[in-house]
Amino acid sequence: MSETVRVVVDAMGGDNAPGEIVKGAVEAVQAENDIKVFLVGRQDAVNAELEKYTYDKEKIEVVHAEEVIEMAEPPVNAIRKKKQSSLVVGMNMIKHQEADAIVTAGSTGATLVGGQVLVGRIKGIERPPLAPLVPTEKGVSLLIDCGANVDARPSHLVQFAQIGSIYMENIVGIKNPRVAILNIGAEEEKGNQLVKETFPLLKECPGINFIGSIEAREIPHGGADVIVCEAFAGNIVLKLYEGVAATLLSKVKEGLMSSLRSKIGALLIKPALKQTLKSFDASQYGGAPLLGLNGLVIKTHGSAKAIDVKNSILQCVTFKQQDINGKIKEHIIVEK
Amino acid sequence: MSETVRVVVDAMGGDNAPGEIVKGAVEAVQAENDIKVFLVGRQDAVNAELEKYTYDKEKIEVVHAEEVIEMAEPPVNAIRKKKQSSLVVGMNMIKHQEADAIVTAGSTGATLVGGQVLVGRIKGIERPPLAPLVPTEKGVSLLIDCGANVDARPSHLVQFAQIGSIYMENIVGIKNPRVAILNIGAEEEKGNQLVKETFPLLKECPGINFIGSIEAREIPHGGADVIVCEAFAGNIVLKLYEGVAATLLSKVKEGLMSSLRSKIGALLIKPALKQTLKSFDASQYGGAPLLGLNGLVIKTHGSAKAIDVKNSILQCVTFKQQDINGKIKEHIIVEK
Known part of the structure; x- marks a missing residue:
């Protein structure tokens, strides 16, 4: 026991x-x-x-x-x-x-x-990060940090990468999780000051599988397992995820209810739709840990x-x- | 003529x-x-x-x-x-x-x-901003700046607010457009250093209708007409919008195609769904202006x-x- x-x-x-x-x-x-x-x-x-x-x-x-x-x-x-x-x-x-x-x-x-x-x-x-999981096409990704430390420094982000890797490997069960830094382009020279300073540190950091930059567009596609970011950016990602999903699903619902024909169709698709949308949900993994x-x-x-x-x-x-x-x-x- | x-x-x-x-x-x-x-x-x-x-x-x-x-x-x-x-x-x-x-x-x-x-x-x-429109439940909102100036200063953001107001009023036709600053909480004391320094300047700025902070969650709901942000954050919003929408719609499609029953339903809902999703699209307004x-x-x-x-x-x-x-x-x- x-x-x-x-x-x-x-x-x-x-x-x-x-x-x-x-x-x-x-x-x-x-x-x-x-x-x-x-x-x-x-x-x-x-x-x-x-x-x-x-x-x-x-x-x-x-x-x-x-x-x-x-x-x-x-x-x-x-x-x-x-x-x-x-x-x-x-x-x-x-x-x-x-x-x-x-x-x-x-x-x-x-x-x-x-x-x-x-x-x-x-x-x-140095700074304990708040690290929720977000749903992706392939499963879930860890967004670290999402609200605990705005205006973080490069050394904080390196710790986030390490802590996030340990979490994803041992809690979610992703072997050798891919770590990426949230950026506004895929190339190394892109980004703001913080990202530019952090990038080389992550490249040299032992024990993590750093794959480079990730653009926000690629997060829902499951482009990385651990997404390292400063809390202001991370919080925006987390909340926009919710906002866009809610708005889009309400638009879909509005479409389904707009005519008799579509209402009948809605009855037919409901179980299947519920099932696939359930797979785009991270709540089965629990809440956001402060690590x-x-x-x-x-x-x-x-x-x-x-x-x-x-x-x-x-x-x-x-x-x-x-x-x-x-x-x-x-x-x-x-x-x- | x-x-x-x-x-x-x-x-x-x-x-x-x-x-x-x-x-x-x-x-x-x-x-x-x-x-x-x-x-x-x-x-x-x-x-x-x-x-x-x-x-x-x-x-x-x-x-x-x-x-x-x-x-x-x-x-x-x-x-x-x-x-x-x-x-x-x-x-x-x-x-x-x-x-x-x-x-x-x-x-x-x-x-x-x-x-x-x-x-x-x-x-x-000081810094010409790139300012695309993003679709919302109510119409469109201007996201200014979205990629031209990372690590912007407060005075740049004040100019973005003014330029954005002029654009929304005269091009999109929104009278007295509501201007908000992208933030991670609704209260004035929230935010990173840049937002905290910019907030009071926007409050005092003449000729704009400043309504305070907007959280990313509220953007798709149409919580403001002009959303002022530094380019790193703005670019994340723009790209995540695309990414979440694409992933969610592909999940919906996957659901529709998953059984014979849902496929029949899909045929019935298709025209209505197409119509409502079309309303969640900003492309009729053209491209992103560099202002x-x-x-x-x-x-x-x-x-x-x-x-x-x-x-x-x-x-x-x-x-x-x-x-x-x-x-x-x-x-x-x-x-x-």
Whole structure:
């Protein structure tokens, strides 16, 4: 039997808290043996949800936290002042090694700040990146960094490349993952100052499979497994992905509903279409990990449902079992 | 009768040159009266194409240019060394005021370099931006800058906002266009250094309707009419738009073809779907203008067909008739 992985779940974070969050936690402990979940939040509300389910009581423990960090609160203030919030209480459990990982659907800003301030960085990691998976024609690619560190420096991007490679190889199971730097042309001389300075460092970086630049157009085609970028650019990619997909699918839907003929056609294509669009979705892999910390912080989206919470919890188990942090400590180049 | 607008067309640029380019020129002179087109390229090849059509001979003149700039050539070298190329000969005609505008489907890099070096900037314009329109749920939005100036400064972005407003109001016909800065959050304190420095300047900038930050997610929803950004970010937006749309539509197609049932459905929905997807397309507005020059340079995509060339030529006519450059000279804030 493997070691039990202890996962904190922020029961109060996100639009569907605590109902969907608690449900996801129950589903996770039903699916996985070597796990203990700590549901952190308002005891009464969490218990009221838990009572709806049958599960192994030893695998879920409720930890009371009186306060809730709201989505719109300034992150630094929230982390500093709301010491009794579910997020702060939960992150402090990682800090004090009472748990291995935390999953939250709450404020991204507060999660990033709390991750750095409370959970803390692995020694030598300069900037912990937020690294979601995006769907591609071929599967998924890791976009690293997507929002944690704007105006990053070349040495940060080199660490992102290394951390991302370890993650994709061990969590997603891509052998020798192709690493590319997000750029505005395929040639080495293209790009802004940051890319031009980073490119030669990546070429020389040992232990990664660097394939050069990737243009944004090639990301959905699966042109690289690990896409290294500064957070401003990465965040734009992540959000535009959502925006274009949503708009285009609503246009398709509008077309399907525009005549009687097309409505009949829509009924016929629905199951097949649902199936292929399901393959263009990264949510089965869980949430976006904030990497390079003493523990793991998973940010799942604000509108997360039970299935997303469950997948994020299981992602924490794989992360711990694969000893990703041990591998990061072993392999990362630290600037002297 | 209005003044005749003189448009140079690079007959040798793009994947479909000279056939589609010449065809587009013929269609443009058939559609518009106050126009004279100069087809610049290899005389024999261009004339051979022209012979296929019936058109007013006074409206099209062939200008011989022996050389062709290839897509992969280093732009600066190409412009400097290939003095007899269609692009250089054509741009020199703008420089010498023998024409008002140029349309090319050739190398973007060479077009940007040639625009700055040969056509030249309007006095006071620091960096001429490349400004394509992208389709949205509601119509189109102008993305300015999309590839001309990486690592731009705040004062450049302020000029982009002003130039973009003039363009959208007078060419696309959007009254008092909403200007937003591309950012990674809606709040004023969000963003990288460039955005934080530019934001207050845009707030104070007279003559524009600044509505604050726009997240990439909101671009396809039509959240702003003019989206101000530095070229690295803008280029990512432009190319990811294409990439996500292409991948998603190929997924939809895959779904439609996956069973007999879905294939029958596909036949029924095809006309309606084609219609709505057509509305998510900006090509009817022509190509991407490089703005702020002494004349107009339009870059249409490398795989441009006759219809794209025609629309780009007509765009030049509107640009001249609306006296966009006169308005730019009048309104742009020039840093002392």
